[in-house]
Amino acid sequence: MEKKITIYDLAKELNVSPGTISRSLNNHPSISKKTKDKVVLKANELGYKVNKFAVNLRTQKSNTIGVIIPKLDSYFMSTLLAGVEKVANEAGYNLIISQSLESMEKEKLNAKTLYNSGIDAILVSLAFNTENYDHFTPFIKSKIPLIFMDRVHVLPNCPTIVIDNVQAGYDATDHLIQQGCKNIIVITGNLKRNVYADRVLGYKKALKANKYKFSTDCIFETTMEPKNTSDVLGYIKNMDEPVDGLFILADSFAAHCIKELKKENYNIPEDLKIVGFNNDPISVLVTPTLSTIEYPGYNMGLLAGESIINQIKGNINLQETNAISLRHKLIVRESSRN
Amino acid sequence: MEKKITIYDLAKELNVSPGTISRSLNNHPSISKKTKDKVVLKANELGYKVNKFAVNLRTQKSNTIGVIIPKLDSYFMSTLLAGVEKVANEAGYNLIISQSLESMEKEKLNAKTLYNSGIDAILVSLAFNTENYDHFTPFIKSKIPLIFMDRVHVLPNCPTIVIDNVQAGYDATDHLIQQGCKNIIVITGNLKRNVYADRVLGYKKALKANKYKFSTDCIFETTMEPKNTSDVLGYIKNMDEPVDGLFILADSFAAHCIKELKKENYNIPEDLKIVGFNNDPISVLVTPTLSTIEYPGYNMGLLAGESIINQIKGNINLQETNAISLRHKLIVRESSRN
DNA sequence: TTGTATGCGTTATCAA
DNA sequence: TTGATAACGCATACAA
Numbered sequence: 001m002e003k004k005i006t007i008y009d010l011a012k013e014l015n016v017s018p019g020t021i022s023r024s025l026n027n028h029p030s031i032s033k034k035t036k037d038k039v040v041l042k043a044n045e046l047g048y049k050v051n052k053f054a055v056n057l058r059t060q061k062s063n064t065i066g067v068i069i070p071k072l073d074s075y076f077m078s079t080l081l082a083g084v085e086k087v088a089n090e091a092g093y094n095l096i097i098s099q100s101l102e103s104m105e106k107e108k109l110n111a112k113t114l115y116n117s118g119i120d121a122i123l124v125s126l127a128f129n130t131e132n133y134d135h136f137t138p139f140i141k142s143k144i145p146l147i148f149m150d151r152v153h154v155l156p157n158c159p160t161i162v163i164d165n166v167q168a169g170y171d172a173t174d175h176l177i178q179q180g181c182k183n184i185i186v187i188t189g190n191l192k193r194n195v196y197a198d199r200v201l202g203y204k205k206a207l208k209a210n211k212y213k214f215s216t217d218c219i220f221e222t223t224m225e226p227k228n229t230s231d232v233l234g235y236i237k238n239m240d241e242p243v244d245g246l247f248i249l250a251d252s253f254a255a256h257c258i259k260e261l262k263k264e265n266y267n268i269p270e271d272l273k274i275v276g277f278n279n280d281p282i283s284v285l286v287t288p289t290l291s292t293i294e295y296p297g298y299n300m301g302l303l304a305g306e307s308i309i310n311q312i313k314g315n316i317n318l319q320e321t322n323a324i325s326l327r328h329k330l331i332v333r334e335s336s337r338n
Numbered sequence: 339m340e341k342k343i344t345i346y347d348l349a350k351e352l353n354v355s356p357g358t359i360s361r362s363l364n365n366h367p368s369i370s371k372k373t374k375d376k377v378v379l380k381a382n383e384l385g386y387k388v389n390k391f392a393v394n395l396r397t398q399k400s401n402t403i404g405v406i407i408p409k410l411d412s413y414f415m416s417t418l419l420a421g422v423e424k425v426a427n428e429a430g431y432n433l434i435i436s437q438s439l440e441s442m443e444k445e446k447l448n449a450k451t452l453y454n455s456g457i458d459a460i461l462v463s464l465a466f467n468t469e470n471y472d473h474f475t476p477f478i479k480s481k482i483p484l485i486f487m488d489r490v491h492v493l494p495n496c497p498t499i500v501i502d503n504v505q506a507g508y509d510a511t512d513h514l515i516q517q518g519c520k521n522i523i524v525i526t527g528n529l530k531r532n533v534y535a536d537r538v539l540g541y542k543k544a545l546k547a548n549k550y551k552f553s554t555d556c557i558f559e560t561t562m563e564p565k566n567t568s569d570v571l572g573y574i575k576n577m578d579e580p581v582d583g584l585f586i587l588a589d590s591f592a593a594h595c596i597k598e599l600k601k602e603n604y605n606i607p608e609d610l611k612i613v614g615f616n617n618d619p620i621s622v623l624v625t626p627t628l629s630t631i632e633y634p635g636y637n638m639g640l641l642a643g644e645s646i647i648n649q650i651k652g653n654i655n656l657q658e659t660n661a662i663s664l665r666h667k668l669i670v671r672e673s674s675r676n
Numbered sequence: 677t678t679g680t681a682t683g684c685g686t687t688a689t690c691a692a
Numbered sequence: 693t694t695g696a697t698a699a700c701g702c703a704t705a706c707a708a
């Protein structure tokens with residue numbers, strides 16, 4: 001382990017050719033068991049370690065998957081990543097992870113870096129404000145598999161892994177309506193992102209199906225940072241009709257809102273019913289416990305990992321699996337119960 | 339971008355040698371501005387992209403930092419990682435992240451994989467049950483910088499980045515004592531890990547300083563998974579003397595405990611005062627809000643990133659920076675207030 | 677079953 | 693300021 005041992009050193013030691021060493025180490029079928037054993041033994045003895053740099057150059061592959069996500073420190077994302085990492089690791093792939101910090105510019109840089117670093121495939125969840133997708137074309141042109149997760153965009157040959165956000169939005173809204181809410185407001189993140197836009201779409205559909213009238217006033221867009229709860233409260237208080245239902249598209253922000261609302265003496269669920277999104281652990285710890293949509297982050301990660309590895313290995317039918325949709329579930333808790 | 343362009347292609351196009359191309363692209367001082375411009379222009383025109391595999395092989399470096407952490411999906415860890423990633427990214431390094439899932443065996447595998455993959459340095463936070471550290475010796479022997487973060491172990495030439503867990507444990511306990519608690523129980527994770535052992539040590543010190551007697555019954559070790567709250571409750575209820583203080587070494591678990599305790603009609607803080615650890619976002623959302631120790635995960639990540647990069651670049655004095663300790667802070671909230 | 681020889685795309689040394 | 697050439701360590705096509 002002191003000096004770097006190469007296959008040439010082993011070859012010299014054992015009086016065979018470097019080719020034989022290489023083949024033995026890679027368990028090539030043409031090599032006799034005897035030779036293989038001999039080589040492997042010697043390799044361990046001398047502390048031989050393959051030089052991945054050479055292997056990579058030779059094979060033009062890195063056994064590495066790149067990942068771009070908005071932020072590492074969110075419950076959903078870290079759960080998703082945990083899933084991806086598990087699958088990738090088991091399949092012998094490493095993960096290079098970078099965060100866009102919700103900025104398209106950083107996302108572009110990350111994409112470029114990852115492209116140059118020679119990853120075999122890439123997994124992406126888009127930043128809040130990404131509206132140009134040219135930074136992904138190099139991957140497509142070079143036929144490097146690209147899969148979008150959760151915050152997706154439709155690009156040729158790039159499968160997406162999502163839940164049915166429209167239906168989820170519908171389910172949540174319909175539930176609030178069934179609970180008797182008359183004036184339901186949606187608190188959403190950036191509507192450029194499919195996840196939010198689709199949920200809002202579902203909200204509208206549910207209103208329509210229940211013959212409620214829709215008004216754009218009922219949509220409040222925010223960055224969903226804790227400091228912005230006061231904006232939400234201010235907005236709600238100034239509505240003409242009293243608000244009795246809140247559909248907040250992220251549990252963590254919903255939890256902060258609940259805290260503020262309680263301070264202002266709103267009674268939840270009596271005066272105001274709330275449904276969140278994600279089934280973040282916070283949802284069972286907050287008082288009242290938060291109704292929400294279960295969002296299978298870990299499973300999404302597992303699936304994304306499996307899919308991308310299948311694509312790398314070429315054993316997948318792209319046409320058939322262009323958009324994978326995972327199942328969501330409405331979980332009713334105290335915050336929306338009568 | 340269609341066919342792979344190499345420096346040879348550029349050389350042929352421009353009638354210069356490949357060496358000149360390489361030097362131009364790397365902004366080597368010996369090349370005239372005119373040639374450089376010409377080369378760069380052509381490179382962009384043809385969509386040239388360096389082959390990192392070749393660069394890595396040639397230079398025997400990968401500009402990549404390996405990371406092993408117990409779990410990606412915890413607030414503290416994802417925050418820590420966010421910090422590391424930021425610094426690394428800005429310095430032009432990629433992060434290869436793998437999780438041990440709290441298992442020493444997986445940690446060993448991860449270490450081996452990362453070692454083989456040719457990372458330039460490695461950052462580690464140990465699994466719950468790691469008690470053998472041989473899997474790190476290859477890095478030390480090969481002089482690959484290794485820094486332990488948070489869950490650390492003292493190994494030659496491996497700096498550690500931590501907070502003063504002993505003092506933090508002392509502060510929390512002393513606070514509970516000052517609030518009038520007579521019988522304080524510590525709920526801890528695996529005591530093999532410095533973070534927990536040290537906090538418990540601080541707890542003992544605080545008892546001693548206040549002339550309280552210590553009993554091993556006052557320490558309850560658990561995996562701190564939500565499902566284990568009932569064990570905690572059972573334990574507390576069966577104590578001879580009524581418990582009036584709880585020092586729970588992780589906010590997330592503390593939050594779950596509070597929920598259970600409230601169900602059992604404990605009054606917090608009247609009957610029972612609680613201090614957690616980490617200043618997890620949950621601590622302000624739970625009712626009552628949770629007193630805790632602020633744990634600077636993001637800053638720890640930044641520092642870890644900076645330190646490891648300094649070490650890679652060789653501009654650091656190892657002796658001087660063997661153990662970096664970050665500042666913690668007791669945050670008093672409702673759960674321990676009189 | 678094994679050996680030989682070449683190339684993967686760079687960087688760096690030495691000469692010019 | 694530039695060119696020629698030799699590594700870097702491995703995998704593989706082709707020969708033996």
